[in-house]
Amino acid sequence: MTRQPLLRPLHFALRLAIALSLLAGSAAQAQKTAKPILHGKHWVAVTGKPLAATAGALMFARGGNAVDAACAMLGATSTMWDVLSWGGETQALIYNPETGEVKGINALGVAPTGATPEYFQERGMVYPPEYGPLAAVTPGTPGGLMVMLAEYGRLSLAEVLEPSMQMAAGYPIEASQADNIENKREIIERWPDSTRVFLPHLDPDNPGQRAAPRPGELFRQPDLLATLHKLVDAEAEALAAGKNRKQAIYAAYDRFYRGDIAAEIVRANREHGGLFTAADLADWQVHIEEPVSTNYKGIDVYKLTTWVQGPAMLQALNILEPMDLKGMGYNSAQYIHTLYQAMNLAFADRDFYYGDPYLPPKEPVAGLLSKEYAAKRRAEMPAERNNPEARPGDPYPFQGEKNPFRELLEQWTPIPPAAEAEGAEGFQQASLDMSGDEAFLAGTTSIQAADADGWVVSVTPSGGWIPAFVAGNTGIGLSQRMQSFVLDERLNPFNVVAPGKRPRATLTPSLALKDGAPLMAFSVQGGDTQDQNLLQFFLNMVEFGMNVQQAAEAQNITSFQMQSSFGAHRSEPGRLQVTHQVSPYNRARLEQMGYSVETVERTYSPITAIWFDREQGTMQGGASDYGDDYGIAW
Structure with missing residues (x-):
């Protein structure tokens, strides 16, 4: 009897691997x-936090469309500091079923007056800093939310901000976020208003030091609540003066970027070494x-x-x-x-x-x-x-x-x-020294909303994550997006920092x-x-x-x-x-x-x-x- 030669182990392994690869597609399915x-027939709302998804669902229940729901989820996630805050930036794509077009929302802030390569290089930096007043571009998320809502939504700003306002009055903070605040305590303590917001307790184990909220505790943000009330009040006053829905929302927009809210953001940023001017906020705009x-x-x-x-x-x-x-x-x-x-x-x-x-x-x-x-x-x-x-x-x-x-x-x-040279004396406080992996994965959240009328929204907001610099009594945590610029045109001639310029995000x-x-x-x-x-x-x-x-x-x-x-x-x-x-x-x-x-x-x-x-x-x-x-x- 003739015996067949045994397959060599390597040959057999190769054949097996090829067979498994061919099966991989069906296995994946x-x-x-x-x-x-x-599964949804009328609407779907998806985002990074359960409470924020509920905020989107509430808008649909009120007769809002997918844009209203996305805006409510954006406000809620910003209030929860879900790796972003109200002073960050918003990027969105919207499918408009009435025109069959896809439109982009560009609500990314810009570098402030004085933010030049020379400014940072003179302070020993290879890149702009990661955290603090000098890391901030102008706030974009409030403007992005209000422009999306005014142009494509159905509901009022007051209706869309109601979940955020309820949460700012106090919501049960998750263990993951409470732990995140506690782990960033050393950075947070560098800025008095950030300390006041994020570290509401005396640390029982360290007299004289502050501590983060406890998991499940009602995390209260009265300053942010007051700022959101100002926006809703501006809308109400405009409506009472005979303005229509869209005009009233833009009245709130003006109060944020050209009124008392803007003035306090600029004051606090400059007081702590930032570069913001009133014109930086007033001249910034959302692009559709x-x-x-x-x-x-x-x-x-x-x-x-x-x-x-x-x-x-x-x-x-x-x-x-x-x-x-x-x-x-x-x-x-x-x-x-x-x-x-x-x-x-x-x-x-x-x-x-x-x-x-x-x-x-x-x-x-x-x-x-x-x-x-x-x-x-x-x-x-x-x-x-x-x-x-x-x-x-x-x-x-x-x-x-x-x-x-x-x-x-x-x-x-x-x-x-x-960036070994980053952070000359007096500016090292602006660096968190993130690991390479932490920097590579640095955060944001995501938002998807769609409805039976055909509106579809995809949003990736970010910026102002913990440990954020909180701007005075606004409760607004400012963006850290400045660090995405470069200072040397040999790295990228299109992304060199300059006043009024958006960093490539x-x-x-x-x-x-x-x-x-x-x-x-x-x-x-x-x-x-x-x-x-x-x-x-x-x-x-x-x-x-x-x-x-x-x-x-x-x-x-x-x-x-x-x-x-x-x-x-x-x-x-x-x-x-x-x-x-x-x-x-x-x-x-x-x-x-x-x-x-x-x-x-x-x-x-x-x-x-x-x-x-x-x-x-x-x-x-x-x-x-x-x-x-x-x-x-x-």
Whole structure:
């Protein structure tokens, strides 16, 4: 009898790995979820906190639309300091069913008068500081909320702010937030008004020191409540004077940015070493703008433009579109490598070309988002190894122009200078010394809302997170977004700090349409990980057939190769986090490709999303099981 030779172990392992990869797509579709899908016929509201989701639901119950609900959730999460506050910034995409258009809301603050590279460099800083009065751009969230509400909502400002006002009067604070305040106590104590807000108790173990609220305690913010009352009073006075709904909301807007609230914000900021002037707030404005988009296999994906990082996801989709991602197998070594390399190229472009489109120089958006440029970048992707030297490309020829920054482009380095010099004497107090991972994941929240009339809203607000500098008796915590600027044009000539300029932020809401109708709304908390997570969420649904909850809970990979937008702006080429769901074989294969693979229990990906079921005419909501993300539907 002739015996067949035994397969060699390595050969057998290779065959087994290939077979498992081919099964990965169906396995991904079949995965169980920790949370159920939210099914709604009339409306869906999803955000980062259960109480805030309830605020959105209350607006729907009052007859409001998805914009009203999103504004109420924005106010509630800001009041809860859910990694943002009222002095932060708001970024939104809105689908208007009455016009069939997607509009962007740009409510990102600007650098104040005097904020120049020389100002920070003279104080020994390599980047603007992470925290404190000098880290603040002008407040954007109040203006963004009021403009969205006035232009697209149905309810009054008083109705939409009522949940926030009730919470400012006192809400039971979660253990996670109480612990967060306590852990940041050393920073908070540097500013008297922050101490008063966040540390309401004497510390029984340390006489003379203050302590955070206890978990479950009613956290009261009387100063913030008074500020919100001022906005509602301004609206009521305008209505009593015969103004219409929209005009009355804008009267409240004027009181915040040009009245007594603005005056107190400026006074407190300057008293503690900040640069704000009355003109900085009075001249700032919210922009209702055209978003950018690309088409991926028949789906139109919309993002805000280069003042945030959103176009990087569109660039990555353009690079990946012709490739057989599904055939590679979900989270196989080849799939992960392909994603990583596409992101390398897209984020390298982000790091050099993205900045405020309202000030010169003009970003080469048309070239960056062209399919021809994507094909050129695709050809630069190494087939079998990571490229730690991935660099920005040159999109200018793809919009018929010559690159005016060619010399700077040639000087660009993947790893930016560290910020060891940050914080000369007297300014070190503005630095929290976050770890690289903390900076990379630095926070925000996310908001999705949709209704049966067709309104769809995706919001990624942020800024003013704890430990925030609270501006005097306003109860408003100011933004820390100044740190996302650079001081050296060799790093990014479009994102050098200047008075009146917006920093290039990480905040990136998303909408997708098919055949002109909404298909999904999705965004995610986090910093530089956001468009990594959203890219994978989108592909999980479109390429691998996951439902919205499966895609929201899926264990993503995380690259740290792009330059952080926070703190010391670190870059760690080749560093890759995966979970145990990636097989030992695929992890070993990635190591062979030059990656430094870290296997963690879960990667950071707190996604919220809404999917539109066209067959049934309903909406499906998804919220990750990472933290407190929560939704309500009806």
